[in-house]
């Protein structure tokens with residue numbers, strides 16, 4: 001994919017969706033059990049509206065056209081359910097990508113979630129998202145009313161400049177993920193923000209918390225920590241981002 005920084009994430013989401021969705025099937029490259037959250041059935045997908053400096057799936061998200069394994073929602077949920085039954089897991093997620101790029105990816109996601117809850121009603125699906133399209137297309141949010149759907153929105157910056165530098169997306173889109181959080185909260189859907197702690201000082205984290213409180217976001221800010229793969233450190237360096245610890 002041609003990509004100059006900063007890019008328009010609306011256009012990038014649409015272009016990514018065009019590449020990673022085919023007749024309702026989405027590109028995935030792995031299905032696995034993962035240790036996070038105490039054990040979770042995980043599908044690794046491809047395609048994102050952002051291109052974060054610290055993304056551990058950077059090259060796949062930059063060049064999705066190199067991959068060709070498309071899976072239907074039924075195939076994805078069946079694979080995840082098989083892993084969960086084998087490992088006695090109750091948690092499910094899709095990661096490595098942005099699940100919501102537009103209408104087609106959103107419909108695919110809803111089918112995966114619906115099938116999992118039909119088969120295992122007491123399970124929890126954790127939607128890991130950058131929150132951009134959910135803030136841009138707030139009409140999607142009312143379709144996310146599942147009792148056991150939890151939504152974790154990974155915020156990329158504390159302000160417009162850090163957002164642009166870290167996510168690669170134009171700074172004017174900074175507030176959309178925060179708007180998504182606010183709307184989710186207003187709709188009574190469990191959602192919380194997360195941020196990559198290694199990229200911010202305590203003071204900067206304090207600024208972000210203050211901004212969230214100005215938007216009346218009540219849920220706690222989760223701090224995540226960087227997987228320091230050599231290519232991740234190189235990408236961070238290329239954008240002149242200093243690690244804070």
Ligand code: SF4
Pocket residue numbers: 048049050051052054055056057058061096097098129130
């Ligand atoms: S939002 Fe997540 S999946 Fe997308 S580029 Fe950033 S870290 Fe990678």
